[in-house]
Amino acid sequence: MTIQSLGVGSGLALDDLVRQLISAERTPKEQRLDAREERVQDEISALGQIKSKISAFKDAVDDLRTDASINGREPTITHPSEDIEIFSAEATNTALRGSYDISVSQLASGSRIETADAAFTSPTDAVLTDGAGDTTMTFKIDSTGDSFTVNVTQNMTLAELREAINNNADNFGVNANIIDTGTATGGAKLVFTSDTTGTGNDLVIVNDGDRAELDRLTTTDSAETATNLTPVLTAANAKATIDGIQVESETNTFDNTIQNVTFTANKVSPLNSDGVTRQSSTMEIGYDKEGLETKINDFIDSYNGIIDEIKNVTRYGESELEEDGALAGDSLLRGVSSRMATIVGSSVQSSELGGLFAIGIELTTDGKLEISSTDFGLGSGESRFDDALENSFDDIAKIFTDETQGIATRLYDIADEYASSGGLISSREKAAQDNQSQIEDARARLEQHMLGYETMVRAKYLNLDQTVSRLNQTGSALLASLGSYY
Template identity: 50%
Template sequence: MSVSSIGVGSGLDLSGLVQQLLEAERAPKQARFDEREESLETEISAIGQLKSKLDEFKTSVDELRNSYDLQGRKALLSHPNISSDDETATGPFTAEASNSAEKGQYKIAIEQLASGSRLESLSAADNGGTAVFNSSSDAVSSTAGTMTFTAGSDSFDINVTAGMSLSELRSKVNAAGEEFGIQASIVDTGTADGARLVYTSDKTGDGNDLVVSNNNAELDKISTVNMDVTAAQNARATIDGITVESDTNKFENVLENVTFEAQEVSSKDALGEFQTSRLEIGFDKDNLKNKVTDFVDNYNGIMDEIKALTRYGASELEEDGALAGDYMVRGIQTGLSNIVSGSVDASALGTLFQIGISFDDDGKLEISESDEFGIGSGQELLDDALDDNFDEIAALFSDSEDGIATKMYEYVNEYTTFGGLLRTRESSTKDQKDLLSDERERFELQMADYEQLLRNKYINLDLTVSKLQRTGSSLMAALGYG
């Protein structure tokens, strides 16, 4: 009799009985497996979530570890005839300062922009009363030759074929000169001057004039020797009355660690004098203030995350957090809190409290807007520190040994780095889940053996009952009850 036919001989539902016994054996163990697996998955997810948040927090703290990034300088400009509210107007120049720039104020005027050189073929008047070229189709030379174009340290050659037209020459110059900023164009004057060839170079600065030479006398008329030349020139400015020049429109380190770039020539007053703009190099207070407030927000964000993960439900209807009461996560919370409340000997400010950062009733950081203790609100304390102790704020966060950001980065890194405490914990929990899968497999093998045992047992019962039923039927028939 096959296993699937159990109960057929006796007519009893022995298969159903076997399934009920199997389910009774399986259910409690299966429930424990499921509960344990759900717990491990929740823990893995929560640890991963916390690790991700801590990684983000570590990145934000890392930006505060470099004092250079915190000691920003800002170039403030005030141009005549331009309102400070007009954000679209740039004025005669723009400026920026590196973090090493010294504070100061300067009066600057742009008197001349840097420009490249320009060469034009002669007008009819300068060419004996005859146009050099009547049209762009005129040939530039009856014989072949080579032309050399040089501007500063850049140089290239083009070959001129016999009978090449002026427009063909223009195209050839443009193709070869594009990478050097040299361009040729043709102006059809519609006058006795005919078509005039123009070369331009974007190589600015005194001494960087475009020079066009050749090895064929016929080409002299389109070379520097017989063309009108507008020389390249430097940009020129005055700083507090001192004249300065640059071969480009950008003035770098004329003022140490400051760069300003000329956009246009400064306007003149009624006496014909150039009007000066004011450049002030000061602390970039707005940028540092944003970094400080971002730090407060990021710290509170990680505290909110920890609180949500470790909370205990206030009632039976409210679920506990995924890591309720977890000692490691509580330890992270305490460690971070101790760092932000600690002192920094390397900074004259000493603590975050001196720049207006304090703990609220929920243990989170705040920069208060109200004055509770008669010493000024958090916002006022921060503004005062930005005015009076700008660089000390940087030391408060970024000192290489004592800085708050430095300590926080190192502390969080112990948990999030490869091989760190959280990553090790996450790996261990995943290993436990793998072991649980192995236990499930072993349990299924045990249940398979148990099922076979039950089936063997009830097969014998089925056969016995079936035999008794046949004997009973025979007796009944012999006694005439059939």
């Protein structure tokens, strides 16, 4: 007889026994792999969090490790009215500190040309009807070299010419528009305006074919000796007065009129009560204190974020109920915090301030940085910080940017050493990932082992089941024989 299921022949609970044996074989091995995998996953997660914090810190110190990042100049402008921004300004890091009284008397403008009164009666008037074929008109600015040409066809209307001008692919900033005066004396006027500003940059319109009808629309003939239309508004410079000195610019942007400062005129300054002179705006060029304060506070926050995260993942539980951190006691990460603490507590000889303590940044007992409000006899951290920003801006920069001793310079190197793609933490992450792969391989080997083990155990108990079944059959037959005998 063939046994289809364990225990069927013998009547014993052999299938349950086999499952218990298989579980007893699998469970401890699987639990060890689960525990090992959990530790590795916690390690990878913790390393990723630390690396992220250090990368953010690297960005923060990067904003502090160069003079260009710290010694920014910030123009502060006070206009006659808060509602009107007469001009805006920018300054490079090399701009000299100073205060300037500035007024704008004229904005830069381009030229404007209009056709004569009654030259055309309506937008549908044809501009070329002489039957001599098509021709061209050229629009240009002599001083800049800008130029484009428009085809003028027979019976083209004034409106069609306007569109041909405005839609020309090479148009450098000429706009054509039609103003219909609604009167017989004025008629329809084609108006040309040029975006090219600055004295001497007037728009020139050339009658390339010297067609008489086009004299109504051009400023000169093909030889550029005739005078047809003349600008009703010539191109002009922007004009301003700086501390009583008159200055001009072809555009509304005054670049380096004040060395290393650029200001852009937006509106003409209002007149004083005398109706003649202009009211001045005051522009002060000073250090960007607010920008530096923000960068230093970001530096402190990022530094403290690293310290908190390292403490969290390297802690030992204070009792059996409190779990250890994922990297409890890890020497690599404790080395990070130790090296950082050494740097922020060091002095910088090139700065008269000496170090971070002099600008109000202190190390607390738990290893973090703060600008405290508590005064221990040397002034509070807040007061030292404010005083340094006000009176020792250059020395603050040296504390962070000195090439060999600068706090930000050295901290950036440490952050790069640990958080770069080939850094120490990345190497640890790779090792942990390799360990995770080994666990996956061990799980695959366990599954192969369990398949063989189950086959072996089932074969063993199948033999037992069959043996007991045969004995049961023999016993039953014997009892039946004895029963018939008696």
